[in-house]
Amino acid sequence: MLKIIKVLFFLVFFSIVFSQTYANEKILILNYSKLNESNLNKLEISTKNQEIANIINDKINKKYYLEIIDIINENNIEIIIKYKWKSYIHNYIYTPKYQENLDISSMIKHKRIQNKPLSCELSVTADILTHLKWKNVTEDDILDKIDKTYFNKLPYTYENKLFWGNPNKWFVWYIDYYWENEITKPTQRDMTWYGVYEKPIGNVYKEYGLNYNIITKDNHNNNFTAKSHLTFLLKNLAKWNMIQLWGDWCTRIEYDDWTINKLDITQEKVDNKIYAKNYCTSTLIDRKIEWFYIEDYEIKKHIWLIWEHAFYLLWYEGWILNPKKIIVWDSDTGYHKYDIQEWMRKWSLMDYRSIIINKP
Numbered sequence: 001m002l003k004i005i006k007v008l009f010f011l012v013f014f015s016i017v018f019s020q021t022y023a024n025e026k027i028l029i030l031n032y033s034k035l036n037e038s039n040l041n042k043l044e045i046s047t048k049n050q051e052i053a054n055i056i057n058d059k060i061n062k063k064y065y066l067e068i069i070d071i072i073n074e075n076n077i078e079i080i081i082k083y084k085w086k087s088y089i090h091n092y093i094y095t096p097k098y099q100e101n102l103d104i105s106s107m108i109k110h111k112r113i114q115n116k117p118l119s120c121e122l123s124v125t126a127d128i129l130t131h132l133k134w135k136n137v138t139e140d141d142i143l144d145k146i147d148k149t150y151f152n153k154l155p156y157t158y159e160n161k162l163f164w165g166n167p168n169k170w171f172v173w174y175i176d177y178y179w180e181n182e183i184t185k186p187t188q189r190d191m192t193w194y195g196v197y198e199k200p201i202g203n204v205y206k207e208y209g210l211n212y213n214i215i216t217k218d219n220h221n222n223n224f225t226a227k228s229h230l231t232f233l234l235k236n237l238a239k240w241n242m243i244q245l246w247g248d249w250c251t252r253i254e255y256d257d258w259t260i261n262k263l264d265i266t267q268e269k270v271d272n273k274i275y276a277k278n279y280c281t282s283t284l285i286d287r288k289i290e291w292f293y294i295e296d297y298e299i300k301k302h303i304w305l306i307w308e309h310a311f312y313l314l315w316y317e318g319w320i321l322n323p324k325k326i327i328v329w330d331s332d333t334g335y336h337k338y339d340i341q342e343w344m345r346k347w348s349l350m351d352y353r354s355i356i357i358n359k360p
Contacts, residue, residue, distance in 0.1 A: 026056065026065045029079070033062035044082040048089075053077050066092065068321070102238050103315035105327070105335075107131070113267050114331040115139050118173055120310040121196050123331035128242045128312055128357055129208055137208075145204045146171050146196060155291060162291040164194075166302065169295075171196040194289070195308050198246065198353050211358040217351040226344060226352055234320045236356045237313050246353035247346040249309035249332065250280030250287075255342040262333055275334030280307070305349050 030045070045055050045064055056065040066079070077092040105111075110130045114123035122139035129137040150165025150172045157163070165172040172194040198214050205212045215229060224232075233243050256279040260269070265276040287306040292299050311328040314335070318324035326343040330336050338346070 026067050028063060029055075029066050030064040031062065032064070042084045044080075046080045046082075048078040048080060055079075100319055101315070101317050102234070102320070103327075104237065104240065105314040105329075107240075108314070108329070110136075111270065111329050111335070112331065113265060113270055113334070118195065119143075120331045121201055124244055124310045124312050124329070125201055125204055127329070127331070128244060129205070129210075132210060132242060132357065132359055133208060142204055143171070145207055146200050161299075164291040164293060164302075166293045166295060166300075167195055167197045167304075168199050170200070194304075195310070198244075198355050201244065202355055205355070205357050210360065213356040213358075214354070215356070216353045220352070226348065229352055229354070230323075230326075230344070230347075231321055233313065233354055233356065234316055234323065237315075238320065240359050242357040242359070243313040244355040244357065245311045245313065245328070245347060246350040247309055247311060247343075248305060248349045249278060249307040249330075250282070251278050251336070251338070251346065252342060253279040253281075255279075255339055257337055258333070265333060270334045273335075275336070276332075278330065278333045278336075308350055 045057075047053050047055055047066070053066055053068050056067050058065060066077070079090040079092055081088045081090060108127065108131050110127055112123055112127055114120050116122075116139070119139050122142045125142045126137045126139050129142075147170045150170045152173065153165070155162055155164040173196075198216070202212050202214055215232070217226075220226060220229065233245075237243055256277045258275040258277045260274060260276050262276045262278060269275075288303055289306055290301065290303045292301050294300075309330070309332065311330055314327045314329055316323040316326055317337075323340055325337050326340060327335070327337045328343075
């Protein structure tokens with residue numbers, strides 16, 4: 001009789017916990033820290049649906065979790081509970097927490113084309129701040145708050161090395177001059193421009209009183225991959241936080257989704273839902289830029305991408321754990337909807353740089 005009571009206890013415990021949680025997060029199913037551990041030696045928990053969900057035994061904190069791995073077409077997960085010599089099956093009904101096909105584009109009142117050829121980061125940041133702070137913020141407002149040590153300064157050479165600024169600290173940009181010299185590669189001969197990365201932009205959000213979180217490839221590991229990084233961003237989008245991203249301006253021609261030429265884009269056309277194409281013939285060849293900069297009295301090398309660009313997320317199509325399309329605002333050419341494989345290619349070339357900007 002006592003054995004039956006114990007088994008019933010486990011089944012009832014699972015039912016209570018499951019009824020109060022959602023899938024697509026790591027779900028606590030049993031906290032055994034206060035139970036008799038000698039009995040738990042005869043307890044095993046697993047799932048029949050291992051391709052979509054598995055069991056994590058956190059032995060340090062003495063807890064069992066159910067972890068949803070991917071999209072679930074069927075809404076039933078069978079959990080097998082083995083206690084001593086008997087097996088029991090608990091059917092967990094999958095209850096999605098996040099909606100499909102989330103779209104925040106109607107909430108963003110100002111989706112602006114950048115004012116200058118190289119001001120994508122300024123334009124994206126200004127749009128996000130205008131939305132979150134409920135007041136008009138311009139590109140010049142953003143530029144005023146960024147370190148301009150290398151703003152409107154050309155690269156220079158010293159001892160056959162090309163020197164310029166560090167975009168992790170400064171805006172690296174010279175907009176009005178075409179520059180080249182004999183030691184640069186052909187792909188570097190238009191190095192009169194570049195941009196600025198997420199750390200200086202994050203400081204701008206801080207100055208406006210907003211909390212933010214920077215995530216890049218440096219955060220990736222076996223448990224937090226590029227795919228789970230994207231899922232994390234989409235979940236934040238579902239909480240109405242804003243997401244700023246860096247990636248490749250160029251799009252492979254088979255994925256380009258608009259028709260007019262980039263040079264023909266205007267704010268009026270964008271306001272009338274006419275957007276520009278941004279395919280490049282060189283997306284699959286070497287498009288790296290390399291130069292040196294001095295920091296903390298050391299010479300450091302910077303290698304990065306020609307046509308680096310900034311975007312912000314508007315929505316996604318499909319399920320949040322496995323989206324089919326990613327929709328972004330491109331401050332140079334407008335609204336774009338990318339197949340997931342093309343978006344991941346574009347994003348990966350800038351090391352999956354992202355900023356989550358929390359709504360006030």
